[in-house]
Amino acid sequence: MQSPTSKQQHSRDYEAKNLLVLEGLEAVRKRPAMYIGSTDTRGLMHCLWEIIDNAVDEALSGYGDEIEVMLGDDGSVTVHDHARGIPVDTEPRTGLSGVEVVFTKLHAGGKFGNSSYNATGGLHGVGASVVNALSSRLDVQVDRNSATWEMSFRRGVPGVFDGDGPDAPFTPQGGLRKVGRVAKAKTGTRVRYWPDRQIFLADAGLSITQLHDRARQTSFLVPGLRIDVDDARDGTSSHESFVHVGGITEFADFLAPDAPLTDVIRLQGRDSFVETVPMLDEAGAMTATDVERDLDVDIAVRWGTGYDSVLRSFVNIIATPKGGTHVSGFERGLTRAFVKSFEGTRGLLKAGEEIVKDDCLEGLTAVVTVRLAEPQFEGQTKEVLGTPPVQRLVARIVETELGAFLSANKTRAIARTLQEKVVSASRTRVQARAHKENQRRKNALESSSLPPKLKDCRSNNVDATELFIVEGDSALGTANVARNSEFQALLPIRGKILNVQKASVGDMLKNAECASIIQVVGAGSGRTFDVESARYGKVIFMADADSDGAHIRCLLATLFFRYMRPLVEAGRVFSAVPPLHRFELINPKRGLEKYIYTYSDAEYQRKLAELTKRGQKFKEPQRYKGLGEMDADQLADTTMSPRHRTLRRLTVDDAANAERVFEMLMGNDVAPRKEFIVEGAYALEADRIDA
Missing domain, CATH: 3.30.230.10 (Ribosomal Protein S5; domain 2)
Incomplete structure (x- = not known):
C-alpha cells in the first residue's frame, strides 16, 4: 500500500508540462492506424486510394477524363491527372499557397463547402496531408496559370531535395517554386511519393491486383473516365487501361x-x-x-x-x-x-x-x-x-x-x-x-430420424468415414457384406434420381432420393451448406459400369455440384471404378493371382494378349454387366477395399467452366447438347460401341 506522502508526490508529477502536444502532422505519424486503418498492405493501399480519389473527384465534377498511375522500380508511386490542378495562389488565413495547405494541414481542402465540389468521396480533408506525413518523400507538380509549380516534402516537412529518391540530401524550406512554363490550356496535378518504411511493415507491398480492381471499378462508376495503370517494378513493365461508357x-x-x-x-x-451540423458562428462558437x-x-x-x-x-x-x-x-x-x-x-x-x-x-x-x-x-x-x-x-x-x-x-x-x-x-x-434439424450425426438412439434404408457405420471419426451411394437394392445386399462396417456406410438409390439442373429447388427437396442424400450427408444444401457439418469424410458414387450407371453418376454429380458444391471443391466426392472383366486362371504361373480384373476394353485386350503370349491357360473371361453379378469378396477386393480399389475424384478447377458444362449436358436448352453429341459422334470409333 502506498503512503500518503508517495501519493502526493505522484500527483505533483502530473502537471501541464507533462502533457504531450502533437503539432500538425506529428499526430498522423504517432498514430497512423487512426487515419489509414493499419500499417500493412491495407494501409499502404489506402494511401494510394486517397491520392487517386482526389483526381477522381475532379473527374466527377467534370474536369479531366484521364488519370495515370505508375508504380516505379524505385519504390515510388506517381498519380497524374489532367484536371484543374491544385490552387497555387495564397490562402488568406494561413498565408500559405494552396498546395502547401492541402499537403500539410489536416482537415483542409475544397471538399467542405459547396463551392468547389458538390459530392466527393472525402469528408475529413485529411487524405493528401496524411499521405504526405507517412511518406519519406513526396513531390507535387501543378500545371496551372501557364506555369509548372513544384513543391517537395520529407515526412510532411516542406523543403528541397538535392537529387532523386528519398535518401537525397534535404534542406527544409517552405514555399512553392515555379519551375517551368506550359500552355495556358494545360492544367493538372502530378503527385509522386515514396511510402515511409519507418511507418509501414517490412512485408507491406502494393498489390497490382487490387489496383486493377479499383481502377476498373472506378471506370464503371465514372463513365468515360480513362485510368491507365503502369507497373515498372521488379525490372518488368506492364500496362493496363480501364474505360467504360456503360456506367x-x-x-x-x-x-x-x-x-x-x-x-x-x-x-x-x-x-x-x-x-x-455544428458550424462556427461569427463569435467563434460552435452552433448547431x-x-x-x-x-x-x-x-x-x-x-x-x-x-x-x-x-x-x-x-x-x-x-x-x-x-x-x-x-x-x-x-x-x-x-x-x-x-x-x-x-x-x-x-x-x-x-x-x-x-x-x-x-x-x-x-x-x-x-x-x-x-x-x-x-x-x-x-x-x-x-x-x-x-x-x-x-x-x-x-x-x-x-x-x-x-x-x-x-x-x-x-x-x-x-x-x-x-x-x-x-x-x-x-x-x-x-x-426443416432439413437443417437433420444436419448433425445422430447416435444409435437417434438414428431413427435418418432414412431407414441407410446402412450407417460405427465410427464417429468424420475424416475416416465413407458414404457409398449405391445403385439399386440388388447391389446393396452384396455391398453390405463386402463393406467394412466400422467406417463404410451405404445408401441405396432406386433408379435414376431427379435431374436437378432442370428442376426447381422446391422440386429437388420434394424428391425422395435427393432429400435422402442431402439428409444423410447432413450439411444442408445451397447457401446453407456447411462443409464442416458433413457426416462423412468421403462420398463415393458406386454404379454399374454401363451407360445407365454413367447417367446415374452424372445425375449425382449434378446434384452435388449444384447444391453441395463446397464438398466437391474440398475434394471429398469420388466415383468408384468397378471392373468390367475377370480372368480366372487355371494353375496360375509364379507371380500371377488366380483372378485378374480389367477396368476397360483396352486393358482387357492387353491382358488377353499378355496371357496368351505367356501360354497361361484361363477360363472363358467373364464380363460384368453390373455390380450385382459380383460376390461380396470380389466387390470388396475390386471396388470397396481402400487397399485395392480405384477411385476417381471429382474436381472443380474452373467453377465457371464447370457451370457451363453442367448446363449444356443437363440443362433445359437442347440445342447446345445436340450439337455436342453430334460433334462427339464423329470422334467415336464404331468398334468401341458395346452393342
Whole structure:
C-alpha cells in the first residue's frame, strides 16, 4: 500500500508540462492506424486510394477524363491527372499557397463547402496531408496559370531535395517554386511519393491486383473516365487501361455470376433532407445549424438464374464494403416493393407464406450508388456510411421505382418471372429450415430420424468415414457384406434420381432420393451448406459400369455440384471404378493371382494378349454387366477395399467452366447438347460401341 506522502508526490508529477502536444502532422505519424486503418498492405493501399480519389473527384465534377498511375522500380508511386490542378495562389488565413495547405494541414481542402465540389468521396480533408506525413518523400507538380509549380516534402516537412529518391540530401524550406512554363490550356496535378518504411511493415507491398480492381471499378462508376495503370517494378513493365461508357449498368453485368433472368434495371431518384451540423458562428462558437442536402440515388439491379447475391455499394464513388444507411435503405425498399406487388395477385403467394429480405436478394446483382455533400462515414477509411436520413430516402425511391417496374404493363411478364423466383426462394427457405434439424450425426438412439434404408457405420471419426451411394437394392445386399462396417456406410438409390439442373429447388427437396442424400450427408444444401457439418469424410458414387450407371453418376454429380458444391471443391466426392472383366486362371504361373480384373476394353485386350503370349491357360473371361453379378469378396477386393480399389475424384478447377458444362449436358436448352453429341459422334470409333 502506498503512503500518503508517495501519493502526493505522484500527483505533483502530473502537471501541464507533462502533457504531450502533437503539432500538425506529428499526430498522423504517432498514430497512423487512426487515419489509414493499419500499417500493412491495407494501409499502404489506402494511401494510394486517397491520392487517386482526389483526381477522381475532379473527374466527377467534370474536369479531366484521364488519370495515370505508375508504380516505379524505385519504390515510388506517381498519380497524374489532367484536371484543374491544385490552387497555387495564397490562402488568406494561413498565408500559405494552396498546395502547401492541402499537403500539410489536416482537415483542409475544397471538399467542405459547396463551392468547389458538390459530392466527393472525402469528408475529413485529411487524405493528401496524411499521405504526405507517412511518406519519406513526396513531390507535387501543378500545371496551372501557364506555369509548372513544384513543391517537395520529407515526412510532411516542406523543403528541397538535392537529387532523386528519398535518401537525397534535404534542406527544409517552405514555399512553392515555379519551375517551368506550359500552355495556358494545360492544367493538372502530378503527385509522386515514396511510402515511409519507418511507418509501414517490412512485408507491406502494393498489390497490382487490387489496383486493377479499383481502377476498373472506378471506370464503371465514372463513365468515360480513362485510368491507365503502369507497373515498372521488379525490372518488368506492364500496362493496363480501364474505360467504360456503360456506367453501373455495365458494372452489374460484369459482376453477375450467373445467367440473366432479367435485363439490368436502373432505379434512379433525387431528394433532399435537412441535416443539423455544428458550424462556427461569427463569435467563434460552435452552433448547431440546419443545412439542406441534396441526395442523388442511382442503382442498377439484375436478377439471374442462380441463388447467390452480389451487392456493391458506393458513396460518391467511394466503396463502402461494410454497407451503411444507403444499403439498409435499399434492402428495405426492395422488400417493400415485392411485398406490395403480391397484394391483389392471385395464385402466387399462398395463405401463411411471407416474403423476407433474403428471398428478394436471391440471385440479385446490385450496384448501389448515392451522391451527397459531406457524407458521414464511420472512420477515415470510409467503409460504412452513417448519414441517418439516407436510409429513409433511398428506401422510398427504391420502393417507388421498383414498384412501378413490377406493376407496369410492358414489363408484366418479367415481373411475373421475378415474383415466382421470390416465392420459390421463400418456400425453399422454409423447407431448408426443416432439413437443417437433420444436419448433425445422430447416435444409435437417434438414428431413427435418418432414412431407414441407410446402412450407417460405427465410427464417429468424420475424416475416416465413407458414404457409398449405391445403385439399386440388388447391389446393396452384396455391398453390405463386402463393406467394412466400422467406417463404410451405404445408401441405396432406386433408379435414376431427379435431374436437378432442370428442376426447381422446391422440386429437388420434394424428391425422395435427393432429400435422402442431402439428409444423410447432413450439411444442408445451397447457401446453407456447411462443409464442416458433413457426416462423412468421403462420398463415393458406386454404379454399374454401363451407360445407365454413367447417367446415374452424372445425375449425382449434378446434384452435388449444384447444391453441395463446397464438398466437391474440398475434394471429398469420388466415383468408384468397378471392373468390367475377370480372368480366372487355371494353375496360375509364379507371380500371377488366380483372378485378374480389367477396368476397360483396352486393358482387357492387353491382358488377353499378355496371357496368351505367356501360354497361361484361363477360363472363358467373364464380363460384368453390373455390380450385382459380383460376390461380396470380389466387390470388396475390386471396388470397396481402400487397399485395392480405384477411385476417381471429382474436381472443380474452373467453377465457371464447370457451370457451363453442367448446363449444356443437363440443362433445359437442347440445342447446345445436340450439337455436342453430334460433334462427339464423329470422334467415336464404331468398334468401341458395346452393342
